[in-house]
Amino acid sequence: MNCEQYKAAIAADPSYDDDSGHLNECAACQSYRAEMQALNEKIGRALALEVPSLEVPNLPDIDTSNVVSLPLRRVTPVWLAVAATVALAAVFGVRILSTDIEYESLSDQVLAHLDGEPMGLRVTDVAITDERLFSVVPADVAHMDHGAGLITYAQSCDINGKPVPHLVIQGEHGPITILLMPHEYVAEAIELNGKNVSGVILPVGDGSIAIIGSRKENLERVRNSVLKSVMWST
Amino acid sequence: MQSSNNAAERRQRFDQYVAVYHQDMYRYAAWLSRDKAIAEDVVQEAMLRAWKSLDALRDQTAAKPWLLTIVRRENARYFERKRLETVDIDNLTASQAALLAEQPDEELDDLRQALYELDDDYREPLVLQVLMGYSTTEIAEQMGLKQGAVLTRLHRARAKLKDQMTRQ
Numbered sequence: 001m002n003c004e005q006y007k008a009a010i011a012a013d014p015s016y017d018d019d020s021g022h023l024n025e026c027a028a029c030q031s032y033r034a035e036m037q038a039l040n041e042k043i044g045r046a047l048a049l050e051v052p053s054l055e056v057p058n059l060p061d062i063d064t065s066n067v068v069s070l071p072l073r074r075v076t077p078v079w080l081a082v083a084a085t086v087a088l089a090a091v092f093g094v095r096i097l098s099t100d101i102e103y104e105s106l107s108d109q110v111l112a113h114l115d116g117e118p119m120g121l122r123v124t125d126v127a128i129t130d131e132r133l134f135s136v137v138p139a140d141v142a143h144m145d146h147g148a149g150l151i152t153y154a155q156s157c158d159i160n161g162k163p164v165p166h167l168v169i170q171g172e173h174g175p176i177t178i179l180l181m182p183h184e185y186v187a188e189a190i191e192l193n194g195k196n197v198s199g200v201i202l203p204v205g206d207g208s209i210a211i212i213g214s215r216k217e218n219l220e221r222v223r224n225s226v227l228k229s230v231m232w233s234t
Numbered sequence: 235m236q237s238s239n240n241a242a243e244r245r246q247r248f249d250q251y252v253a254v255y256h257q258d259m260y261r262y263a264a265w266l267s268r269d270k271a272i273a274e275d276v277v278q279e280a281m282l283r284a285w286k287s288l289d290a291l292r293d294q295t296a297a298k299p300w301l302l303t304i305v306r307r308e309n310a311r312y313f314e315r316k317r318l319e320t321v322d323i324d325n326l327t328a329s330q331a332a333l334l335a336e337q338p339d340e341e342l343d344d345l346r347q348a349l350y351e352l353d354d355d356y357r358e359p360l361v362l363q364v365l366m367g368y369s370t371t372e373i374a375e376q377m378g379l380k381q382g383a384v385l386t387r388l389h390r391a392r393a394k395l396k397d398q399m400t401r402q
Contacts, residue, residue: 011392012385013363013370039396040364046345047365049264054256057278059285062244188253203253220367228295 007032014040015172015218041215054188106184107192107201109159110210113166114177114197121168121175124152137165140233142180147229148222149176159184169222173214176222182207182232205232248285251297258298258366259305265361266309268350269327280308302366303376348398356391359384 001009001020006029009016014036023029127150136154137144142165152175153168165180177199184201186208192199199212199219211226213219252259259280264273283304291300334346349357362368362376370388374381 008385008389012388035396036392039392039399042342042345043349043360043392043395044364046342046349047261047265047361049261049270051257051260052274054252055278056249056252057282059245059248059282062241062286062288186253189257191257203250205250218367220365221369224295224298224367 003029010036037216044215048191106159106181106186106208107190110179110199110201110212111192111194111197113157113159113179114212122152123170123174125150125170127151128154133167136167137180141165141182142230142232144180144230148178148226171213171217171222173216176211176213176217176219178226179210180207180230181209184208207232244288247294248288251284251301252281255298255301259301261365262302262361263305263309265349265357265365266306266354267312271327272309272312276305276308276312279312280305283308298366299372299376302362306376345395345399348395351398352391352394356387356394359387360391363388 001018001022003022003026006018006022006026009018010029010033014033023033127146132154133144133151136156144167149169149171151167151169153166155166157164157166157179159179159181160183162181162183164184167178167180168175169178170176181201183206185206186201186203188203190201192201192210192212194212196215197212198215199210200223201208201210202223209226209230211219211223213222256277259277260273263276263280264270267273267276280301284301287304291297334343334350349360352360358377359373362373363370368376370381370384373379373388374384377384379387
């Protein structure tokens with residue numbers, strides 16, 4: 001691969017992973033890559049328009065007498081939330097909030113919670129055991145497989161006085177935190193914005209899932225894989 | 235009884251999808267139409283159409299591309315119905331201008347303006363990739379293009395934006 005080919009590839013997809021070794025040997029392409037990734041991060045912010053609140057139109061009655069119910073998996077697309085974490089907060093100086101502050105909103109609580117779990121911020125390639133995963137995500141709360149990515153941290157935490165499985169997977173740009181919150185209902189997706197982290201709280205049935213990672217992380221892709229790997233039990 | 239259960243389940247499923255994907259639907263519509271008011275209309279129409287054809291969606295993990303495809307078609311229908319003229323960047327309506335006046339951030343404002351001025355052919359794959367997290371294969375499928383064409387458009391789109399931002 002030469003410089004021209006590499007630049008075309010990285011401009012088409014800034015997450016492009018060069019396996020030819022060209023990048024390691026070419027300072028100009030390293031610089032171009034950094035430039036493209038920075039531009040891409042800004043494009044993402046520029047495209048993220050404010051969204052008006054959800055208004056569902058009047059829906060006509062549909063005759064469902066001949067409709068066959070979907071199999072069990074229908075329940076709720078489960079979303080993985082990821083919260084890229086404390087490490088990020090520590091490294092990038094995201095806000096650190098003291099524990100005695102009363103948080104006004106679920107999003108504040110989620111962001112604040114990340115700051116209190118430094119172990120979740122470790123960059124590691126050591127996966128937790130299935131036993132650990134099942135103990136933190138009990139079968140009566142949700143089922144989760146390893147499809148979301150390498151799960152390196154699992155801890156039962158507390159949000160609003162209720163137990164919340166706190167998981168971390170390793171993303172391309174650092175740890176991504178996922179909080180499974182079966183008791184925290186949100187009407188629609190809530191975006192999370194820290195100084196250098198971003199994420200979302202997604203409505204999932206009667207609960208929600210928070211996903212937070214580095215701003216550079218492609219959380220959409222993470223979200224989709226989490227959706228496929230998590231299923232509420234209730 | 236079975237029928238009313240089906241109806242309730244159906245409604246629950248629909249509510250779940252739109253709650254999760256409403257933001258994606260709106261932003262996609264807004265960048266397709268470049269007009270916030272039109273985006274709201276398109277999303278309303280798309281929700282209605284999704285409701286009517288919900289039973290066609292058998293794989294819930296495909297809900298997002300399914301809804302975005304509906305938005306795309308509704309947007310095309312909207313412009314077909316209205317036969318709107320090409321937008322003149324120097325003569326925007328209030329709802330078109332609103333799209334450019336989001337956050338008070340000079341750098342983002344300039345970039346948003348540059349995105350606004352990109353050809354539709356370049357802007358749409360960029361929105362799908364950056365905002366929706368689509369792979370180039372998925373973009374190709376959504377837009378009915380070959381993957382090579384998608385890569386070329388994305389490359390050119392970023393090159394144009396980079397040029398524009400460098401000049402400013």
